[in-house]
Amino acid sequence: MMSRFPLPDIPVNWYYIPMPRLDTARQVLSTVFGHREFRPLQEEVIGSVLAGKDTVAIMPTGGGKSLCYQVPALLFDGLTVVVSPLIALMQDQVSALERLGIDAVFLNSSLDRESWRAAASRVSSGSVRLLYVAPESLAGERVLELLDACTVSCLTIDEAHCISDWGHDFRPEYRSLSAFRSRFSPAVTLALTATATAQVRSDIVASLKLHKPVIFVSSFNRPNIYLSVSAKTKPVHQVLEFLAERPGQAGIIYCFSRKQVDDLVNELTVRKFSAVPYHAGLKDDVRMQNQEAFLDGSVDIVVATVAFGMGINKSDVRFVIHFDLPKSLEQYYQEIGRAGRDGKAATALLLYSYGDTRKIAFFLEEKSERESKKAVIHLKAMTDYASARSCRRNLLLSWFGETLQPVSPVDTLLPCCDICTRGAVDEVDVTIPAQKFMSCIVRTGERYGTGYIADILLGSRQERIVGNGHHKLSTWGIGRDLSREDWFSLCALLVDAGYIRKTGEYGVLVLTRDGRDALSAREVIALPFEKSAEPPISRARPRSLPKRKVRRKKEL
Ligand code: ADP
Ligand code: MG
Numbered sequence: 001m002m003s004r005f006p007l008p009d010i011p012v013n014w015y016y017i018p019m020p021r022l023d024t025a026r027q028v029l030s031t032v033f034g035h036r037e038f039r040p041l042q043e044e045v046i047g048s049v050l051a052g053k054d055t056v057a058i059m060p061t062g063g064g065k066s067l068c069y070q071v072p073a074l075l076f077d078g079l080t081v082v083v084s085p086l087i088a089l090m091q092d093q094v095s096a097l098e099r100l101g102i103d104a105v106f107l108n109s110s111l112d113r114e115s116w117r118a119a120a121s122r123v124s125s126g127s128v129r130l131l132y133v134a135p136e137s138l139a140g141e142r143v144l145e146l147l148d149a150c151t152v153s154c155l156t157i158d159e160a161h162c163i164s165d166w167g168h169d170f171r172p173e174y175r176s177l178s179a180f181r182s183r184f185s186p187a188v189t190l191a192l193t194a195t196a197t198a199q200v201r202s203d204i205v206a207s208l209k210l211h212k213p214v215i216f217v218s219s220f221n222r223p224n225i226y227l228s229v230s231a232k233t234k235p236v237h238q239v240l241e242f243l244a245e246r247p248g249q250a251g252i253i254y255c256f257s258r259k260q261v262d263d264l265v266n267e268l269t270v271r272k273f274s275a276v277p278y279h280a281g282l283k284d285d286v287r288m289q290n291q292e293a294f295l296d297g298s299v300d301i302v303v304a305t306v307a308f309g310m311g312i313n314k315s316d317v318r319f320v321i322h323f324d325l326p327k328s329l330e331q332y333y334q335e336i337g338r339a340g341r342d343g344k345a346a347t348a349l350l351l352y353s354y355g356d357t358r359k360i361a362f363f364l365e366e367k368s369e370r371e372s373k374k375a376v377i378h379l380k381a382m383t384d385y386a387s388a389r390s391c392r393r394n395l396l397l398s399w400f401g402e403t404l405q406p407v408s409p410v411d412t413l414l415p416c417c418d419i420c421t422r423g424a425v426d427e428v429d430v431t432i433p434a435q436k437f438m439s440c441i442v443r444t445g446e447r448y449g450t451g452y453i454a455d456i457l458l459g460s461r462q463e464r465i466v467g468n469g470h471h472k473l474s475t476w477g478i479g480r481d482l483s484r485e486d487w488f489s490l491c492a493l494l495v496d497a498g499y500i501r502k503t504g505e506y507g508v509l510v511l512t513r514d515g516r517d518a519l520s521a522r523e524v525i526a527l528p529f530e531k532s533a534e535p536p537i538s539r540a541r542p543r544s545l546p547k548r549k550v551r552r553k554k555e556l
Helices: 019-031 042-050 065-075 087-099 113-125 135-139 141-148 172-183 198-207 235-244 258-270 284-295 329-336 354-364 369-386 392-399 409-413 418-422 431-443 450-457 463-467 484-496 513-520
Strands: 055-058 079-083 104-107 130-133 152-157 188-193 214-217 225-231 250-254 275-278 301-304 317-322 346-352 500-503 508-511
Touching: 019 042, 019 065, 042 055, 042 065, 042 188, 042 214, 055 198, 065 079, 065 130, 065 152, 065 188, 087 104, 087 130, 104 113, 113 141, 130 135, 135 141, 135 172, 152 172, 172 198, 188 198, 198 214, 225 392, 225 418, 235 258, 235 317, 235 346, 258 275, 258 301, 275 284, 284 301, 317 329, 329 369, 329 392, 354 369, 354 484, 369 392, 392 418, 431 450, 431 484, 431 508, 431 513, 450 463, 450 484, 484 500, 508 513
Parallel strands: 055 188, 055 214, 079 130, 079 152, 104 130, 152 188, 225 346, 250 301, 250 317, 275 301, 317 346
Antiparallel strands: 500 508
């Protein structure tokens, strides 16, 4: 069901890691960092880097990517340069390393002239093991000249998905990193990210011009995060209900706009929930203060735009609510990944309405053609997830090229997703609505997608429909007993059941032979269809219609 990128063919090379160096790496892990064991893939990635192989490691948020370059940095003779997109993060990382007695510095635009010089001279003296820089610094000569005089052993690119405009966080400055790589070519390159679809992965390899890189991909499954989606009907009320069941728990609520953030914080504060806002419209000090308050546990809830969260390391976040639809599954995965880092049960709740899809689609229209084409694919994947009828975890993981492994005994104790928990929905007789839907497809010549067919059934007078004369069809307006969302779910079920096929880039609907037979023989069609709880949403109907005509019928 989900549209997928063509999978690029990236070789994954395995090779033997020289053992003595790994022994030393283990020692460093315990004596310097105080950890007893490596986390999954850390050892493999470190071994690969120490063996001088260019390496790409895709590990989930909280998986422990930093150690993958911090341990080798202490074993290499020369300097490890770490490219990181966020200035605030660099500061944190450097302070944490200094506390462990590791000599690390950062160079970025936040430093005044004096501090910059002081940091630079420490780098030249050769004592520094790790140097954090912003990608734009590597485009200027100042840092490059400083590094020319040093031995660079390793170039680490953190948040490497920023290199790809297929990713959710494209930073054009990341594109210039391959020039840096060739200037310091003996250095081994390590690219790290938490989210990389096959397309982004191949972009990372291509943009950095990595030669036969070793690619490690750890499982994306976070079994302790329960995945759920609710139809967004009364969102504020839904959030309040959710929170009422979780007093005092730490959580993040993501909203689409700054205004929505502020409004929701007001709603929550009035009801005595401990919540603060976080978005780019707030003054820097307020934003930092709010973030700190959330991190140190003095407030429970942060209501935020996408601006919040990269590199946030708080282990006991118990829930992430999406008040509005994210633009892509990558973004969604990244954001819900901030929950349950301590391994204990956590919940991800997405409030979904088709209106949100349309809102995002509307913003996409302003993008260039290439950009918007990608964005549409991402949005569609997100919408497919939100309106899924089968296991959401499966869908999410398959987007990242992973098939869900058979459940382990531990996993079976954890609820998977709302669909798996709810169990199979009972089949109901949907013969009448299925006939309406399929005959509308036939009457419009099998040339349109789900939205258009649904709009005809709902009696829309939008320009395109009237222009095509489709407001005169006998199927026009005969489907107002269901909401637009309902028509979309019914369509998905009809596709699943093999009555309808979606074709081409635009998802044009055509009937299959079974569909035709069912329609002409007036076969009974039973499917696990569930009508959304709320009455059809009024915006789906033309405003000019008198109320009486659009009143919802009780029966299906
Ligand atoms: P990522 O960058 O992958 O999101 P981090 O590198 O920030 O994750 O690590 C997340 C947390 O896990 C940090 O608090 C770190 O100290 C901890 N951590 C990393 N590796 C280990 C390990 N081998 N054992 C115990 N804790 C670890
Ligand atoms: Mg990290």
